[in-house]
Amino acid sequence: MLLLFLSTAYAATAADLSQSMAVPTADVVQATFQGHAVTNDVLTQLGILTPNEGIDFAYMTTGRVGSPPEPGEDLPPMGRPQGDRATLTLQLKVPANANSLAFDFYFLSAEYPEYVGTQYNDEFTANVTGTAWSGNAAQDSQGNNISVNSALFSVTQSNQLTGTGFDKGVGGGTGWLTTLVPANPGDVLTLEFSIFDASDGVYDSSVLLDDFYWSESEISTPVIVGDLDVDFLSPKRGPTAGGVTTSVFGEGFNETCTASFDGVEAVSTTFVDESELVAEVPPHAAALVDVVVECIGVSNKLIGGYTYYDEEAGALPPVIDAVEPYTLDPLGGELVTVIGQDFVDGLQLFLDGDLVAATWLDATRLEFESPAHDPGLAAIEIVNPDGLLDYRDGAVLYLENPTWPPEDTAVVDTQNPDTGDDGSASSGKMDGGCGCGAPVGVVPGVFWSLMFGLGLFWRRSQ
């Protein structure tokens, strides 16, 4: 078996291991290592695995560094697991601006696949003792310690492990995982990394530790960041004003996750559980946008995950339903009412293309004084201030002698006889039909009544 193993030191000290993890030296109160010296080292590479940060990482194993993990090496005391344990303990002073700490680990084990689910399953733990939180921070979401039985033990393809000693069917691993642990600013906490055999001392396991840093993220319990997927949002659309509360569904969410919409961070993102976040959608122009969820150390994008639309887009155009009266005097001067829908104050009215002053009454009515117009049909167009319009062909009919009986015309003739340009009676207006220019204002009405009665008598006698 080819084991690609690049070491910068051999039997590293606790301080070396701490430094390789990028733990700030100034924050280390104390660093100790317990276990056989052959079980740890600082590496720059293990097969295809390289540091997540800097040039090296800490390495601890239940066997001997550089030896094949299968069948592995049973370190003294032989036949028992007690000798196959490596523990790095760091006592750390939490900076004043930190609310949590983070580190990456990659667990590898040769127990896979033969001993999955048995008593031989080696484990990795990260025990924390602090005022913010105490316990084993290296557990999957089901509360399992890190072993071949953990849900996080997901790297089993040989080509993903080339040169690590765990390839070619020997074993598998977790992949790099980021762990976030709560911390109180100013606290002195203890972080204890251990890897150990269970039940026996063979079939070794290893852990890579790297990329320690302090974080401002406020969390209440430890989080292991694994794969992150965003599957869908519900609701998946809303108004451009934002403010919608939408659920983001997926996998691998934790308290550090935030959602953003086309690069604009959600007003708030609330962690519900590993598969759901609740986000308050920020404002955005109408568009179909991508949704990104970012958790510490990982992010995932859902293309076209959310739609903004403008509920107020567009307006209703005016509609002309009726015009009263329909027949108009060519001389103009009549009050006309237009009845319809969605009339907006400030509208303009055109009669056969000519602007006519109109009075807006409400959304369904307006009035105007008819202008003079040649006999015939006339179109009415109403244009709302937003430019939307309705055009009604033949909306009114200009007509001489528009009604029967022509009472209004008779009144006009009585009080203000219209002689017209040619001196004749008003053209087409009812004056008895004779066209003889009788001075009707002179002749008493009773006379006309009498004449009409005689006419009827004459007709009946025929």
Next chain:
Amino acid sequence: MRASVCCVLLVACSDYELNPQDPVGSDPIEELVLAEPVAVTGPSVRMKRGEETVLDSSMSFDPDDEEPVFEYVWWVENEPQDAVYTLSEVESAAALFSAESLGVFEVGLLVIDEDGLESTNPALTSIEILPYEQMELRLTWDIPDVDLDLHLVRPNGSYYSETDDCYFGNPLPDWGVLGDRRDDPFLETDSEDGNSPETIRLQVPEEGVYEVFVHYFDSRDATQIYATPSLEIRAEGQVLSLDVGPKLYGPGKVWKAGVLDWSTLTWTPSTVLTTHSDLGGPPVNQ
């Protein structure tokens, strides 16, 4: 029926007596001038294609006859090019008009009184034939917790186009007159789990051939993912069609549900299955 004529005759006589300056010996009968009748029709009409309207002549009158009896002549004065229409009862008081072509028609009226005089005034009814209205599509499916999406593509448009396709990503596109909501489709409800219909409404559709697609968008966390869609097409408030589509076997599948010819209200269903990518759809939901 000649009462008013008689009255005119008498008035003429009295007029003669009251105006001695009039030429002596003129014959009052010869002075009688019979007035032309006045044809009145309207007001203007707006109606859908295929509807029938009764054209009204009841406001027509004869200045020299209080109770006139007319003969009527109706004709189409103006019409859109190549228009298809029907004008019947053209010699009655109430003609009937209907048209299969959109546009503005003008129907003229002439009345002839008992004296044989014809109206000479303009008398036209403007009739505007409008497209059908109230397009509504309702999509439902048979299993819960999966997300199918309804797409309405306007005439000559393309699937998933930002301007042509009304769907969840473009729920209120501006079609027709810019800024006019009445001719814009709206994805009124975006059902995400099949528990309620997914609905698109369009109040005043332009005429043409629309395409309708059903896209299997997401199976979400459903354990049973094979979904069978049902699509109801409504026009003018009436159900035009109700189709059950083919079974969709998972995300990315698309049912080309059919084409809707809005000028004839003809729905041509289809059972063709395709995929989102084959239709040129962009990456979504991934």
